[in-house]
Amino acid sequence: MLKPILLVEDNPNDLELALIALTRSQLANQVVVVRDGAEALDYLHRRGEYAQRPPGYPAVVLLDLKLPKVDGLEVLKQMRMTEALKALPVVMLTSSKEEQDVVRSYELGVNAYVVKPVEFTEFLRAIADLGVFWAVVNEPPPGSQRYSKPLNS
C-alpha cells in the first residue's frame, strides 16, 4: 500500500483547495488531514486520539506554517528532534514569503518551502507537483518502509 500524505492545515478554505488539488493530481496516495500542529504531532507520535492508528509514517508532510497552538515551525523542530521523524520529508506550505520564515524553515531542516500561489491554477500545479515529487519520484531514506497498511481516515 502507498504511504499516505499528511496534510496539516487549519483553514477550511485552504484545506478544501488543497484537497481538490491533490485529488486532481491523481495520486494514489491517501491524504490524511490534521487541523493543527498539536494534532500533527499526536498523529506522528501515535498518541492522543491517534494512539490507535497503525504504525508507519507518511510519505510526506505538507505543513502549513501558521497554525493555531503549535505552529508549523514548532512541528518541524520537534520532528527533527525525534529520531524516527528526522528524515521524514516535510514541505512547508505557506502564504508567507517572509525571509525569516524561509530561513528559519531551512535551518530547522525543511525539505521544501512552497509559497501558496494566489492564482488557483498555479496553486493546483504546485500542490500536484509536490505530491508527485515527494510521494512518487523521491527515493525515501534507507530503512523507511515504502509501503504500509492502509490508514483509516
Add this chain to the structure above:
Amino acid sequence: MSTIGPTIDLSNCDKEPIRTPGSIQPHGFLLTLTEGLEVLQASANLSSWTGCTAEYALGRPLAELIGEEATQNVAFRLSSQLGNRPFYVDTVTTGNGLHFDVLGHRWDEVIVMEFEPVDRSYPTDFRELYPLIGDFLLKVNDTTCLESLAQLACQHVRSVTGYGRVLVYKFDADGHGHVTAEAKDDTYASYMGQHFPASDIPAQARELYALSRIRLIQDARYSPTPLLPPVNPKTGKPNDLSFAVLRSVSPVHLQYMRNMNTMASMSVSLMVKGKLWGLISCHNESAAPVAFEKRTACEQLGQILALCIESREDGQELQFRLEVRRIMLSMLAGLTQSSDFIENLSSVFPDLLRFARASGAAIVVDDRILTYGDTPESDDIQELVNWLSLHDHGDMFHSDHLSSVYPPGSKMMRNASGLLAMPISRIHKHYLLWFRPEYVHTIEWAGYPHDKLVQSAAVQSPLPVQLSPRTSFAAWRETIHGVSHPWHSGEIELALEFRTALLGIVLERAEQMASLAGELTRSNKELEAFSYSVSHDLRAPLRHIVGFADLLLESAGSEDILQRERFLKNIKEAARMGGKLVDDLLSFSQMGRASMHPSMINMNEMVAACHEKLAPECRGRHIEWDIASLPEVWADPTFLQLAIFNLMSNAVKFTSQQAIAAIRINIEDRADETVFHVADNGAGFNMEYVHKLFGVFQRLHRMEEFQGTGIGLANVRRIIERHKGRVWAVSSPGQGATFSFALPKYNSLT
C-alpha cells in the same frame, strides 16, 4: 589670580625676627618676672624711668621697684586675672614720683610686665570714652553702606587718638592693601582709593596682626632698648614678645615710616571670620603716644567694625547668591522646554550670560559650537576646548587672566580675558563656556610697588638681597591688561550646582531616549508583525476567492448545484474575512498611533454599553451575565471601551458551544491598581500557549470553531500597555477562561 604682574613680596622681610626682637620701644619699660614676682629681666632703659639700673634690678623683688603696697595690689590682680593677653593691672607711682600704667600678661614661661608713663597717679578712667563708642554703635544701625561705616570708624578713631590721618585698609586675596575709607587733617596727603603692595606688610607680620590686635609705634625715630639679659632665663632663647605692647618693630618698618613721613603709627586689626580682613591704620607726622584706655577704645571700635563688615558681607554675599540662584532656577526651568538639549541651552543664552555676568557664552558639543554675545572665533574656542580637555581641570575651570595660564589666550584677550569653563559630559568633549572681556583699569599705588624688586634685580646677585624699604609714596598708576573682573566664589559654586543640575537633565534625557528607543523597537516589531500579517493573513482570503471563483467557473456547466453553492459561500466568506482583516489591521495600527485623552470613566456605564452592542451576537443564546458594581477609573474612554468590548465579545464567542454560558465581570480594588476580570465558562485554552495569546494574528482555535482574525486580544494588550497597565489570562481547556487587566491608579498618561 594675581592682578599685577611680578611678585613683589620680598621673602627676606619674612625672615625678620619680629616676634623676638630682643628689644622694646623706649617710651616705657618692661620687666619679666617669676611667679614670685622677682625680676628675671629688665629693659636697659629701666634706670632712665626709675633711677634703678637694670643690672641692679635683676633677681630682686618687684616691691623694691614699685613699693610694697603697689606690689601687693599687683600680686592680687595677677592671681585673679592674668592671661596671655596684656591687661591693665594698675597704675603705680615709683619712688621717683613718676606714674605708670601697668600692663601684664603671662607668656613664654614668664610674667611680662610693661610700664607706660602717664600723668596721673590714679587708675585710668574709661568713662569719657564710652560716649564715643556709644555714638559709633548708634550710627552703625543707621549706616547700611560699608564704606560710610568705615569712614565713620576712621573719624571716631581719629578723635580718640588725635592722629593726623586714619584710614581703613582692606587686604585683597593677594595681600595687597586698598584704602577704602579715610579721615584726616587737611594738611595730610590723602591715600583714599590707593593700593599698598603686599610687600608693605609681609606675611609673618600679617600673621602677628591676626594674633595681637593692636600695636603702636609712638615715635618712629626711637632707638630700641634691649632686654637684659637678652635671652629669657626660663627658655634660654630671646623672649617671644608677640603680645608685648612695647615690642620693638623691624628697623625696615621704621625706615618705611620715616620715608612716609609718619613718626607715629597705630594699627588695629580687623578680623573677619578669623581672617585678617584689613586694618584701621593711624598715622601722625609727629611722635604721639596713645594711652592704654584710648587704645582699648580703638580696639573695641575695630571689633565692632569687623562685626559689621562680617554681617554686611554675609548679607551681600547672600543677596548675590540668591540673585544668581534665581537666574539659575529660571534657566533650569527653561531647559526642559524641548527635547533637544543643545537647543534648550541655547534658548536660555541671555540668562546664561546674566548668570555668570559674562559678555559671551558658548556651548561646545563635539565639533559643533554655538555662541552668543561677544565671544572669540569658533576656531579659537575649539582650540581652547582642546586645551581644556587635555588639562584635566576637574569639574570647573576658571581664570580672570586666561593668557597667563593659556598663552594662545593673548589673542582673544579683548573678549575672553576671563573664562569660566564647565564640562557638561563625563565622556564627551562637551563644554559650556562663559567669557568675560578684558577689564582695562588702572591701579593707583601709594608708591611704585615694584620698588624693592627693581632694586633687587639691579643687584644681580644670587646672595640674599639687602632689605631696603621703599622710599616713594607718591601715587603711581599702573594699567592692568589681560585681566577680567574676577569670578565670584558664589558664581563658581553656583555654576557647579548648575552643572550638577544640567548633568541630571542630560541623564534624564538619556533615559527618555533609551525608553523612546525601547518604544521604537517595540513598534518596529509590531510593524514587522503587521507587514507579516498583511502578506500572510490578507493573502489567504484573496487566494480563496480566486481559487473558488476558478472552481466555480470550471463547474459552470456542471449540474452540481450544491457544489457551486458551496464555492459561492466560500467566496463570500473569504471576502468577508478579508474585509474584516483589513478593518482589524487598521484599528490595530490606529491603536498604536492615536493620542490618548484620559478622563475619569464610569465603568458601569461602559460595560453596559458594550453589553448592548453585543446583543446581536447573543441572540438565541442563553447567557447568564454576572456584572459587579464597578468603580471609576482614569483612562482613555474610546480605547478602554474597545478593550472591554473585545474581552466581553471574546467571552461571548468562546462560550458559544455551552448550553448555558456564564460570563462574570468584576473588579479587584488594589492599593495601586484597579484590576478588571472577565471570566467565562467557555472553551478555554491550553496554558502552554498562553504566551501567544496576546500576540498579533495569533489564534489558539481553528477557524471553524471560533471565528476571528487574532487581533482582538492584541488590541487589548496594546490598549492596556499604553495605559501603563498589564494584561494576562488564566484558563484550562474546557474549563473556561479569565481574562484580566490592571490599570495603575496614579500615573501620568501620555
